[in-house]
Amino acid sequence: MIKVEGLHKNYGKLEVLKGISTNIKAGEVVAIIGPSGSGKSTFLRCMNVLENATSGRIWVGNHELTDKKTNILKVRQNVGMVFQHFHLFPHKTVLQNLTYAPMKVKGMSKDQAEKIAHELLEQVGLTEKSDEYPTRLSGGQKQRVAIARALAMQPEVMLFDEPTSALDPEMVKEVLEVMKSLAHTGMTMAIVTHEMGFAREVADRVLFLDGGVLVEDAPPEEFFTNPKSQRAQDFLQKML
């Protein structure tokens, strides 16, 4: 589903990603973890071209993102993204947040878009909030709306950039539950997270990044019980 080959990303002289290669298969749930500044968010953001790769190649499905001829807007319709700080559209109601892109980008009819939106709101447990504005929601509710908004485009891949890092502790669970049930539907997911328990339970694979290098790529059981590298060992010691 996603293929990354020798991905480099520089900001001026600062080298954030130093040649990352990996594959994410359809239906796979991959947790991307690592210390802050390791480049994990940048890595994720390269997968829908919110950041441009300096060199290397990335494919999503059959489309090569790093090819200038590729219609990035088209690819992004197929790759949902959930941000740390939600970024809901504050001037639109919850329902409008969900229907905006399907209607304006995909040309879906209002009826159809609203039907899908209501189904998704039910799925994330926020049916009764459809006419509220985002400011009236709690952090956990906002993030669940944000997940529903991304899903409303009916993407094949979902990217999560630290989806629970900005939440109050008591709201983390409700968001993780939604993500867990999404994982069980067979959605392809790449999740940058600090939730080690969640990564261990839900992910099929863990990618451990440090200093812009993919240090480990292993199933969660193996990674958490028996990390090969010293850096991963040190990291896990601090986290757990």
Added chain:
Amino acid sequence: MNLDFTQFIPSMPYILKGILVTLQIVILAGILGFVLGIILSLFKISSIKILNWLADLYTSIFRGTPLVLQLMLIYYGSPQIIGYQIEPYTAAILSFALNSGAYISEIIRAGILAVDKGQQEAAMALGVPYGKMMWDIILPQALKNILPALMNEFITLTKESAIVTTIGVMDIMRRSYQVGAENYSFFEPLLIAGLIYYLMVITLTFLGKALERRMRRSD
């Protein structure tokens, strides 16, 4: 102080007709200036250097010279610029629109920059094209924040429109002045003009507040 307003009662309809003239100029110039302001502000935040430069040059010229000069240059210069003499009314709308466009573009630019960058990223991540993103997501949020500053600009425009009297447009100001000249008494008709302008600005302020309340629904 002996004020005698009664002698001006017959002239009131004549002065009041100026409201329509002033309103026409202000509304048309306001709309044109607003559209121009949006375009210029998009130029200013564009990644294309030549557009930044053009918009900055434009702003610097129209902000750096007196409005009354721009008005006269456009009116008296029209035969040399476009080959025929334009109406004073046209020159008035044109110069006010061009001038306020420069100010409004700066206001809108500030408004756009104040919108959280995440909004743009969220729209991009959904595959929303640039134009729709600006129009549906970024500008509505920017406008809400800059509404008070925009109202200021429209209020200034309303009052400053009085300078069109210098090229002979029959606005409130000029009509009052003429009535004063006919009666050899300027003070009363000018006071009447002042009152009319003040009431117009109050109305505008009121409308602005109502609009702001409406836009703050989502807060």
